[in-house]
Amino acid sequence: MAIPSPVRSELLRRQADVAPYGPPDAGVELVQGFGVLEFEYAALRSNCVLIDQPSRGTVEISGSDRVDFLNRMLTQELKLLEGGGLVSRESFWLNRKGRIDADVRVIGASDSLFIDLDTHSRETFITTLDAFLFTEDAEMKDVSNDWHRMSLIGPTSVDLLPLAVEEVVAGNVPQDLGDRESCEVKIAGVRVVIDRLERLGVPEFGLLIEAAGAEAVFTKLCEIGMPGNQDEIGEEGAGFSDDTSPGASIRLRLAGWHAFNIARIEAGIPLFFLDFGPDSLPGETGVIEERVSFTKGCYLGQEIVARMHSLGHPKQIIRAIKCAAPTDENAPEPVTGSPVIVEGKEVGAVSSATLSPMLGGESACLAIIKWDSHEAGTEVVIATQSGEAKGVVQESLRFV
Numbered sequence: 109m110a111i112p113s114p115v116r117s118e119l120l121r122r123q124a125d126v127a128p129y130g131p132p133d134a135g136v137e138l139v140q141g142f143g144v145l146e147f148e149y150a151a152l153r154s155n156c157v158l159i160d161q162p163s164r165g166t167v168e169i170s171g172s173d174r175v176d177f178l179n180r181m182l183t184q185e186l187k188l189l190e191g192g193g194l195v196s197r198e199s200f201w202l203n204r205k206g207r208i209d210a211d212v213r214v215i216g217a218s219d220s221l222f223i224d225l226d227t228h229s230r231e232t233f234i235t236t237l238d239a240f241l242f243t244e245d246a247e248m249k250d251v252s253n254d255w256h257r258m259s260l261i262g263p264t265s266v267d268l269l270p271l272a273v274e275e276v277v278a279g280n281v282p283q284d285l286g287d288r289e290s291c292e293v294k295i296a297g298v299r300v301v302i303d304r305l306e307r308l309g310v311p312e313f314g315l316l317i318e319a320a321g322a323e324a325v326f327t328k329l330c331e332i333g334m335p336g337n338q339d340e341i342g343e344e345g346a347g348f349s350d351d352t353s354p355g356a357s358i359r360l361r362l363a364g365w366h367a368f369n370i371a372r373i374e375a376g377i378p379l380f381f382l383d384f385g386p387d388s389l390p391g392e393t394g395v396i397e398e399r400v401s402f403t404k405g406c407y408l409g410q411e412i413v414a415r416m417h418s419l420g421h422p423k424q425i426i427r428a429i430k431c432a433a434p435t436d437e438n439a440p441e442p443v444t445g446s447p448v449i450v451e452g453k454e455v456g457a458v459s460s461a462t463l464s465p466m467l468g469g470e471s472a473c474l475a476i477i478k479w480d481s482h483e484a485g486t487e488v489v490i491a492t493q494s495g496e497a498k499g500v501v502q503e504s505l506r507f508v
Contacts, residue, residue: 110135111227111252113162114322122362129163130228130381138163141364148367149465153310156262157363158329164257165227166316167234170220171246178214178221181240181408183390185401186214194218194279194290196303196314200390200399201233206412208388209236211380211399215290215303215316218278222301222316224257226380240408256319260329261312261368264358268333269302269313271354272325282313296324308375309508333360373462373472376505378426382444383459383474391416392476394426394505424456425482426474428507431490431499433469440495442473448481449489449496455481458490466508471497474505 112135113119119139120126129138139160141148151157169178179186184199194216201210210229215222225233230250238248260268269282272295279291282302290303298321305312317325335358336351378384378394390396390413400413416422429448434441446458456477464472473490481488486501 111162111165113137113160114256114319115160115326116162118323118326119160119362124362125364134228136162136227139364141366142362145366146465148361148363149370151359151361152262152308152363152367152371153466154263155359155361156260156265156268156333157361157367158326158333159259159261159363159365159368160326161257161259163227165225165230165250165252166255166257167223167225167230167248168220168251168255169223169246169248171244173244173246174221177241177244177246179404180406181237182212182214183400183407183409183413184214185404188216194292196288196290196305198395198399201237202390202407202409202413203236204408206389206409206416208380208384208386208390208393209233211384213303213314215301215314217290217301218292222251222255224314224316227252228381232386254319256317256322258315258317258322258326259312259368260315261308261363261371262310264333264360265311265313267354268329268358268360271332272296272328285313296321296328298322298325300325307377308371310371330360330362333358335359369460370462370464373460373474374464374466374506374508376428376474376507378459378474378505383426383476389413389416389422391422392425421479424476424478426459426476426505427482428502428505429458429473429475429488429490429499430467430502430507431471431473431497433463433467433471438494440490440492440497442471442490442492442497442499446473447491448475448477449491450481450486455488464507471499472507473499477501 124139126137129136182199184197188195196215210233213224266283273293275294277292285304287306299318301316303314335355384393442458442461447454448456458473458475460474484503488499490497
């Protein structure tokens with residue numbers, strides 16, 4: 109069931125360009141942008157942006173056995189969450205065949221755990237995980253209607269949050285959080301669970317907000333963070349300004365999926381349902397070291413994962429490929445689905461691609477390719493509608 113963003117009307121009023129996320133009949137809408145993509149991306153890198161994320165779902169797990177139960181189910185070690193540790197961890201939820209049913213982030217809160225996952229994974233995750241819940245003191249509930257997710261991304265986000273937060277309920281103050289640490293605060297009187305990530309090369313704060321107060325939080329962040337000479341979507345007035353408000357230095361701008369997508373490809377972050385999916389094995393994703401612990405106890409699908417890790421390798425794997433910048437508007441530019449060719453043979457396909465500002469306009473691609481062609485330095489050809497683009501497999505998934 110689709111859950112509309114609680115700030116949808118406000119986003120549309122501010123001229124958001126929205127499009128379906130996932131199957132068109134699923135009813136999930138995602139903001140693509142607010143006009144000029146270059147401005148949004150520049151703000152993400154230099155100042156900060158606020159991005160609505162109705163594409164994310166939230167499952168809450170409470171009860172005294174919540175950490176122990178999840179630790180026996182998921183691929184990642186979760187012991188740091190014992191005793192109410194306010195940290196977050198990425199993990200896979202696998203089926204018995206060792207394939208990925210959901211890619212999740214477990215976020216520690218004061219009295220429960222929140223599972224952040226793609227909204228299209230919610231039903232499968234809850235149904236399959238609930239089948240293993242017997243006598244444990246743990247209760248699982250889809251709370252996507254009650255909690256809404258946004259992200260605040262960019263260097264000046266660490267300046268904006270202290271001005272917006274009225275009370276720290278649990279954990280550290282937001283600006284002092286380390287990578288994959290979380291806290292609970294109140295903004296505009298509304299409960300917000302904040303988790304910090306450093307994966308994009310700039311500070312990234314996930315904001316899990318009580319849905320009933322999401323618009324109030326959204327409004328307060330915009331009021332504090334936007335300069336006085338900026339309109340509601342971030343367009344600045346011409347000429348000099350005598351604005352001395354906090355927003356004059358914070359320079360918050362609203363942004364959409366496209367700006368985030370460029371940054372996450374540059375950072376080498378594959379996404380579930382885009383770069384890998386329910387048919388994928390953990391070893392094929394390129395992020396197995398971040399999602400899987402090889403020292404913890406048993407979990408569903410462990411035997412298959414451990415056997416592949418210790419005795420062999422997957423048939424295919426996600427790799428980063430860099431191509432030269434297009435020389436004109438008719439130059440070949442890789443897109444999702446473009447075939448990857450090595451020595452005349454098709455070895456895979458591009459799953460995500462962008463022209464990278466951080467690479468001077470070169471094409472940055474994530475592609476699922478056969479193991480025999482995965483070595484760094486392998487020269488490839490990517491077939492596009494306008495010709496062939498030459499590329500090279502990179503050492504890691506991260507471009508910048």
